[in-house]
Structure formats: structure tokens, C-alpha cells
Amino acid sequence: MSASSLKLKLHQLFHWEYWPFGIVYLPIYLVWMYYAFRSRSFFFGTASNPTITNGGFLMESKKQIYDLIPAQHYPKTYYWNKAISVEENCRNAANKISFPMIVKPDIGMRGMAIKKLDDIESLRNYAAQMPVDFMVQEYISYPYECGIFYVRIPGTDKGKITGIVSKELLAVTGDGKSTIRELIIANPRFHFQLDAIEKIIGHEIETIPAKGENKLLVPFGNHCRGAKFIDDSAAITEQLSNTIDTLCKQIPGFYFGRMDIKYQHPDELKEGKNFCIIELNGAGSEPTHIYDPKHSIWYAWQEITRHLNYLYQISKHNRLSGFRALTTMEGIRMLLANKRHVQLLKSVS
Structure with a gap:
């Protein structure tokens, strides 16, 4: 092993943010089992956001989610249907969106297969490699990017921000x-x-x-693609909370999740001006402010547990209102479908 490889391995060992997902979440599985027992449902969280497939836990469609968001708050988007010819899709996309553009699978997973494209030939090449339907979006050039975690108990008038992560690309x-x-x-x-x-x-x-x-x-703020995550939860103010709460209540059936937002200036974001929702994630969302290098693994476990409690409470209220969580067999089929889907995306990533 070379000196640089050894240095990298040691860095990974002593910085938990690079540990494998299964290791980081090992003790969290016990917390999940506790709430699953209380819910009498292993996949209780899939009832959290009733208008999103599987509550946004896995295998949810981005198109479905964007259709819930007021159009002025997300990028110009074209849905690339693989059943339509490449040339027709190219014409339709180019007529709606100018280069550079962002492309990403309609059903994604931790930033896989997201790319920034600069010309029509690169779009054709991406389409040739991509085995599933995908989204074509305008590239948003706002200089700031953050993730805002939002929760609201169904039936209550006001939700809240539980964490903010700023991103250094x-x-x-x-x-x-x-x-x-x-x-x-x-x-x-x-x-x-x-x-x-x-x-x-x-x-x-x-x-x-x-x-x-x-x-x-790398022009997008994904931790798996090298972005540095910084806990900016101290920036939560009453004004920002009211702005985000008003926005999220315009998204039907959304109670739990993280919005990834690009914006022009922090003061304008507080006022609800000059921002764009890049992604909205549901039940499968992580409170990504935990990945700030200053935080310990103990802090991460505490925050994940806190958010699992919100997920349990929200799902419980929705189930009492008649919305159902996936059964065990439905959940297993979801997990297997996601595993197959990830293998498809790896061919592009």
C-alpha cells in the first residue's frame, strides 16, 4: 500500500463521516426496531408523507414530488421518458431548457448518476447509458446551497426546522x-x-x-461526491422558520423530510426570495447537518434518533387518519426493487 493510500485509510478510520452506512447506522437499527414494535409495523415510516410513494423512504419518483411543489419554486424540468425516441426527447428538452443542464434519474439514490451537461451530444451520450427514465433540469447558478430539515405533526398549524446544513462544493x-x-x-x-x-x-x-x-x-452539494457539510442550524430564525413553514404547507401531504435549496443570499432566503428547491426528500431523509466534521458519532446518533422519533409521531398520526404504512411483504419488495435499481444506476455512475 502506498503512503498516500495509507494516509487516506487512516483519515477514513478517524473521521466517522466516511464510515460505511451500515456501520454508522448499526445502533440506530435498534432504535428503529423499538419504534417498529410500538407501531406494529416494520415500515412505519412509509406513512409519513401520504402523497409521496412509500412516504419517500425508497423508490419514490422525483417527478411525482416536483408535481407537488409550486412550479415557481423548483428548476425548469423535463421528464425524459425512455419510451420516446432519443431525438424527440432531445428536441423537447432543448426547447425547454438551455445548457448547461443537470440530469438525474427519476428514482435516485444518494447522488448516483447526477451529472452536469454542457451540450446536446453529452445529453445523447447520457441517455444512451441511462437505463431508466430521468429528469433534465436547468442548472441553478445561485451561489449558496443548503439542506433544511422540516417536520410538522399532522393536524397542527405550524411545523418547524430541525436542522440546517450548508454545503461547500x-x-x-x-x-x-x-x-x-x-x-x-x-x-x-x-x-x-x-x-x-x-x-x-x-x-x-x-x-x-x-x-x-x-x-x-463537482457542481452539486452531495456528501458522497465530496461536498463538505457544515452544520448551520444556528441560522434558524423565526423569520426563516415562518418562510419554510409557509412553503412546506403548500406541498400537499408533506410532513417529514429535507429540502435541498440553492439561493442567492441568506437574507433573501429568509424573506422567501430568490431560491430554488433542488430536491425534496421524504421518510428516507437524513439530518445531514450531522456530517459536519466538528460533530462526533455520538452527536450523529442522538440527532438521527431525535428525527426517528419525529418520523414515528408523524406516521402514527397519519395512520390514525386512515393512511397506511407498507406491510412487511410490501416493504421487502421495495427493498429488493431498490437493490436492483441501484445496480442499474451504477452502470452510469
Whole structure:
């Protein structure tokens, strides 16, 4: 093992945010079992958001979710139906959305197969690789990006923000001497993404940025794609809470989840101006502010448990109102379908 590989392994070992999902969530499974026992339903959380498939736990359609959001609050979007010819889809997408554009599977998983495309040929190539229907969206160039976790108990007048994560996108700053590859390797967070970045930018990885030049390498704020997550929950104010509560109550059947938002300025976001919802995630949402490097694994477990309690309470209220959670067999079929779907997406990622 090379010295750089050893350094990377040690960094991963001592920074829990890079641990495998199954390890991080190992003690949480016990908490889940506790709430499953109380609910008499292993998949109790699927009743949390009644208008979203499976409550947004897994295998939910982005198109279905965007259709619930007021159109002025999400990017211009074209749904690429694989049953339609590539050329017709290309024409329709290009007529509605200009380049650059973001493409992502309609049913996604932890940032897999999301790409920024700059021309029609790259769109054709993506369509040729993508085995499932996908979304084509305008690229939102607002400089700030965050994730806001929102919960509301059904039947109550007011929900609340339970956490905010700000995102630093994966970018390097040139020193006038080092190649992009060398700048990536110098930062362990970026080094984990080296293979993926090389696949995206190709030979450009060997170029030398000018001193002070900033190169954005991954244009979306996904932790699995190298973004740094910063707990910004201290920015929760009454004004922001009221703005987000008003927005979320315009989304039918949405009670639990995280919105990923790009925006022009923090003050404008508080006022409900110049922002765009990039993603809305339901029952499967993580309180991603836990991934701030300053937080311990103990803090992460505490926050995940706190949000599982919200999920239980919300689902309980919805079930009492007549909405059902998945049965055990339905839930198992969902898990198996998701496993097959992830394998399909890996061919693109």
C-alpha cells in the first residue's frame, strides 16, 4: 500500500463521516426496531408523507414530488421518458431548457448518476447509458446551497426546522504550480473522489490552474461526491422558520423530510426570495447537518434518533387518519426493487 493510500485509510478510520452506512447506522437499527414494535409495523415510516410513494423512504419518483411543489419554486424540468425516441426527447428538452443542464434519474439514490451537461451530444451520450427514465433540469447558478430539515405533526398549524446544513462544493484553488490532480490528492476529502473526478473532467485533471484560480469540480452539494457539510442550524430564525413553514404547507401531504435549496443570499432566503428547491426528500431523509466534521458519532446518533422519533409521531398520526404504512411483504419488495435499481444506476455512475 502506498503512503498516500495509507494516509487516506487512516483519515477514513478517524473521521466517522466516511464510515460505511451500515456501520454508522448499526445502533440506530435498534432504535428503529423499538419504534417498529410500538407501531406494529416494520415500515412505519412509509406513512409519513401520504402523497409521496412509500412516504419517500425508497423508490419514490422525483417527478411525482416536483408535481407537488409550486412550479415557481423548483428548476425548469423535463421528464425524459425512455419510451420516446432519443431525438424527440432531445428536441423537447432543448426547447425547454438551455445548457448547461443537470440530469438525474427519476428514482435516485444518494447522488448516483447526477451529472452536469454542457451540450446536446453529452445529453445523447447520457441517455444512451441511462437505463431508466430521468429528469433534465436547468442548472441553478445561485451561489449558496443548503439542506433544511422540516417536520410538522399532522393536524397542527405550524411545523418547524430541525436542522440546517450548508454545503461547500468540491472545488480546488490553484497555486500556479500544482496540477488539479495534485491539488485533489492534497485534500483527503477530495482525494476520495479522485477516480470520479478524473472520469468527469478527463485530461483536464493534469492541467495547472493559475494561482488563486478557483476550479469547481463537482457542481452539486452531495456528501458522497465530496461536498463538505457544515452544520448551520444556528441560522434558524423565526423569520426563516415562518418562510419554510409557509412553503412546506403548500406541498400537499408533506410532513417529514429535507429540502435541498440553492439561493442567492441568506437574507433573501429568509424573506422567501430568490431560491430554488433542488430536491425534496421524504421518510428516507437524513439530518445531514450531522456530517459536519466538528460533530462526533455520538452527536450523529442522538440527532438521527431525535428525527426517528419525529418520523414515528408523524406516521402514527397519519395512520390514525386512515393512511397506511407498507406491510412487511410490501416493504421487502421495495427493498429488493431498490437493490436492483441501484445496480442499474451504477452502470452510469
